[in-house]
Amino acid sequence: EPEVTQTPSHQVTQMGQEVILRCVPISNHLYFYWYRQILGQKVEFLVSFYNNEISEKSEIFDDQFSVERPDGSNFTLKIRSTKLEDSAMYFCASSDEEANVLTFGAGSRLTVL
């Protein structure tokens, strides 16, 4: 069964450092998403991406965050200068042209020290 893959599975970084989380969505999917889950809390929407541009973003997705699809297969989330409160599990998801079911990756756990 096709799946969304994410790397790294766990990253530890120092506050203020840049972090890039990578995702390979399902190959024929058109819509891409990032969500995050702070430990023990709700899964929160960050951003959606379609046709090489951001289609929707939440208040959490401020200027420190960016997304891109550099090579037509990878979908990346960059955090420019990490803060302690960025520590969370980050989930990538993708959906097909109907956009009514999202398939999630296993997540990338980010720990900011």
Place this chain on the structure above:
Amino acid sequence: GDSVTQMEGPVTLSEEAFLTINCTYTATGYPSLFWYVQYPGEGLQLLLKATKADDKGSNKGFEATYRKETTSFHLEKGSVQVSDSAVYFCALIIMYSSASKIIFGSGTRLSIRP
């Protein structure tokens, strides 16, 4: 705004017990509704879905019926197993012209005792 409310956890049951996890939603229009499951150390997996009123989603012995009149989508299973121990998230999807967005409930942790 659109939101999902589900029962607080943790829920602890004995094996073979009957399970209900309540979920209600607030939404404009008629969203599709989902239950996602997160097993320990893993990502979010789609458990079941329903796309319109009175639809019943089912998978792995779990069921949920889309009730428009009560804006609910309660998850049920007749006889739980230890392997069902996980966090369960109720969710709805909002469709936009250029994407969609899932809104999750806060999650309910389920623990099953042997």
